[in-house]
Amino acid sequence: MYSSDDEIGIITAFVEQLEEQSIPRALAVKKRVEDGDTLNEIEIMHFEQMLSEASTxxxxxxxxxxxxxxxxxxxxxxxxxxxxxxxxxxxTQA
Structure with a gap:
């Protein structure tokens, strides 16, 4: 079991990663798909990884x-x- 300080450290690192990388990347992808684009394989894998980490x-x-x-x-x-x-x-398939 983690101590409270350990939990805060882990959560802080996770939130920083979200704010500095994942959210800006997701917003850029959102703009592209709003313009009619689709997700590429790397983006799909990234989203799956982020959802897995959030679940963890x-x-x-x-x-x-x-x-x-x-x-x-x-x-x-x-x-x-x-x-x-x-x-x-x-x-695009239709």
Whole structure:
């Protein structure tokens, strides 16, 4: 079991990675899919990895509700991107 200091350190590193890399990257991808593009294989793998990491973080985050909204918003962002990219893919195949 992690100490409170360990939990805060792990969560802080995760949140920093989200803010500095994952969220800006997701927003750039969202802009592309809103313009009609689809996801490439690397983007799909990245989203899967980020969702997996967020899922892994959930046991720690249950003790820190101040971060739960961020994770929920990130999951919603990835969902919006995925839905739009799938729609774009279906439209290109039609």
């Amino acid at each position: 973080m959930m046991p720690l985050l249950k003790h820190h509700p101040e971060y739960q909204k961020l994770i929920a918003e990130l999951a919603n962002l990835y969902n919006e991107i995925s839905e739009r990219a799938l729609l774009n893919q279906l439209n």
